[in-house]
Structures are given as C-alpha cells and as structure tokens.
Amino acid sequence: MTSIGIYGSLGRMGQAIADIAPSLGATIAGGADMADDPADIARKADVLVDFSAVAALEAHLNAARAARTPIMIGTTGLSPRHHALIDEAAQHIPVLQTGNTSLGVGLLARLVRDAAARLGEGWDIEIVETHHRGKVDAPSGTAQMLGNAAAEGLGTTLAEAGVTDRAGTVGARCTGTIGMASLRGGSVVGDHTVVFAGNGERIELTHRADDRTIFARGAVQAALWLAGQKAGRYTMDQVLGV
Known part of the structure; x- marks a missing residue:
C-alpha cells in the first residue's frame, strides 16, 4: 500500500x-x-x-x-x-x-468556471465564505480557489478582478470584478456560496461542509x-x- x-x-x-x-x-x-x-x-x-x-x-x-x-x-x-x-x-x-481537498468543492470550482465563461461580464460575481471563529486567514483558500475559477472563466485573473474591501464610500460596483466577503463565527466547518447576479435574476452555487x-x-x-x-x-x- x-x-x-x-x-x-x-x-x-x-x-x-x-x-x-x-x-x-x-x-x-x-x-x-x-x-x-x-x-x-x-x-x-x-x-x-x-x-x-x-x-x-x-x-x-x-x-x-x-x-x-x-x-x-x-x-x-x-x-x-x-x-x-x-x-x-x-x-x-x-x-x-489546492485551497480545498473536498471533491465536492473541486466540482463546484469547475461549475463556477463554466458558469462565468457562459454568462460573461454581464453577470456580477460575488463569493461569500463562512468559517469557524478560529480561522486565521481571509478570504479562505477555498474562496480564492473559487475566485480563480471565476476569473479564468472570464478570461482574467483574480489579482486583477478580485475585490475584498468595500469599506467606506467606494462607489458603484465595477463591471467584471469578483467580490469576496468573509464571515467568521462559531464552529462552522466551511460554507461557500458563489452568486451570479444578473438583471432580474440570480444564480447561487453553494457548498456546505458539515464534517471535516x-x-x-x-x-x-x-x-x-x-x-x-x-x-x-x-x-x-x-x-x-x-
């Protein structure tokens, strides 16, 4: 073995x-x-x-x-x-x-890449991740993995398109950006949702980890x-x- x-x-x-x-x-x-x-x-x-x-x-x-x-x-x-x-x-x-070894998250990243490529910049992309209170880094490695997948689908990079800080008066959302928000609390193992927001409709792809x-x-x-x-x-x- x-x-x-x-x-x-x-x-x-x-x-x-x-x-x-x-x-x-x-x-x-x-x-x-x-x-x-x-x-x-x-x-x-x-x-x-x-x-x-x-x-x-x-x-x-x-x-x-x-x-x-x-x-x-x-x-x-x-x-x-x-x-x-x-x-x-x-x-x-x-x-x-990898930012996440879950096979389900691996499949989610592929779905996010495909959705971003098919929907294009006309749809805004936001990633929300939630983890336990003890996690020390943010955004999570998984959120970055999903962000990279979305960026690849759009033909750009997360370094160019990623937005992690919207504190203050930052103005309207820029087309083609990928927002990432981090929540921390309790004993949450890891929840990740990728939101594709279009005019009058929304697609949400979610993975929730209940067991490490x-x-x-x-x-x-x-x-x-x-x-x-x-x-x-x-x-x-x-x-x-x-």
Missing part, C-alpha cells in the same frame, strides 16, 4: 487524515510538526501531504525535492512567493496544491493519485478527471 507522510500531523486535518487513510488503502509513514526534521519523513513516505503552517512550506518543499517525494499541499494563506516556490519544486517532483472528514478523504484520494504522476504542478480538477 502507498505510504503517506503528514506535515502538520498533530493538527485537526493531520489527525483526520491519519484516521481515514487505512480505509482508503493507504498507510501512514509518520508525521512531522514544527519541532521535527521534515527531511526524515520525506525519505520514509511514498507521498507527502502538508496541512501545516505557511512558514514551514519552503522547508517542506525542499525536503520533498531532496527525497524525490511527491507532495500534496493543502495549507492556505499562500503568497505569490509561495506559489513561485511551488512552481520551482514542480519542475522536479509532482506537486498538487470530507477534506481528509479528499486529501488521501489526491495523495494516492499524485503518487503515480510525473513531475509537474497539479490541481484537484485532474484528480476528479474533469
């Missing part, structure tokens, strides 16, 4: 992955956290999953490259520099980076798929085969 090494093994996602992996045909090679040497687990595992801290990503990529071990990255809050590091690593090993297990299951399935790939950068679209 394929063995999985977990970066961030003591976190909620790390523990959930360790719990569900055997039922999906995988074993756990071990885990590493902030005080551990990331190279050790990289040498032991067939594939790595990273749900740790952004600050540790560079060290984890370096360890994966040195060991020639594929790595699936689910850590959110990445900067352009982190994406550049991922691009560099992907020239040498298989790397899958869905992310762990998707992460393991993505890791098992990634273990058989050649060097390159991959997405959940490819895991889904869409």
Whole structure:
C-alpha cells in the first residue's frame, strides 16, 4: 500500500487524515510538526501531504525535492512567493496544491468556471465564505480557489478582478470584478456560496461542509493519485478527471 507522510500531523486535518487513510488503502509513514526534521519523513513516505503552517512550506518543499517525494499541499494563506516556490519544486517532483481537498468543492470550482465563461461580464460575481471563529486567514483558500475559477472563466485573473474591501464610500460596483466577503463565527466547518447576479435574476452555487472528514478523504484520494504522476504542478480538477 502507498505510504503517506503528514506535515502538520498533530493538527485537526493531520489527525483526520491519519484516521481515514487505512480505509482508503493507504498507510501512514509518520508525521512531522514544527519541532521535527521534515527531511526524515520525506525519505520514509511514498507521498507527502502538508496541512501545516505557511512558514514551514519552503522547508517542506525542499525536503520533498531532496527525497524525490511527491507532495500534496493543502495549507492556505499562500503568497505569490509561495506559489513561485511551488512552481520551482514542480519542475522536479509532482506537486498538487489546492485551497480545498473536498471533491465536492473541486466540482463546484469547475461549475463556477463554466458558469462565468457562459454568462460573461454581464453577470456580477460575488463569493461569500463562512468559517469557524478560529480561522486565521481571509478570504479562505477555498474562496480564492473559487475566485480563480471565476476569473479564468472570464478570461482574467483574480489579482486583477478580485475585490475584498468595500469599506467606506467606494462607489458603484465595477463591471467584471469578483467580490469576496468573509464571515467568521462559531464552529462552522466551511460554507461557500458563489452568486451570479444578473438583471432580474440570480444564480447561487453553494457548498456546505458539515464534517471535516470530507477534506481528509479528499486529501488521501489526491495523495494516492499524485503518487503515480510525473513531475509537474497539479490541481484537484485532474484528480476528479474533469
């Protein structure tokens, strides 16, 4: 069976992955956290999953490259520099980076991309995400993933079209922008709604996560798929085969 090494093994996602992996045909090679040497687990595992801290990503990529071990990255809050590091690593090993490992969210992103492409700039796009009170980054990685999908459908980028701050007198909404709003409270695992608002009508595409297990299951399935790939950068679209 394929063995999985977990970066961030003591976190909620790390523990959930360790719990569900055997039922999906995988074993756990071990885990590493902030005080551990990331190279050790990289040498032991067939594939790595990273749900740790952004600050540790560079060290984890370096360890994966040195060991020639594929790595699936689910850590959110990445900067352009982190994406550049991922691009560099992907020239040498298989790397899958995603803002959400739920297979349902992966399908939602595809629907959002298709809807944006078909509806065009005549429809305003707004993304609303809700998470538990302890989440430290906003907009969520999933909201950015959906925003990127919408931007791709419109033939632009989220960096160009995204709007996250409307405080104050900001004027009327600009055509072609993609708004993102973040709500925080309670114990919400993760709710995401993409609104396409036209004149006199509205389409809403929603995904609600009720159990963190869905992310762990998707992460393991993505890791098992990634273990058989050649060097390159991959997405959940490819895991889904869409």
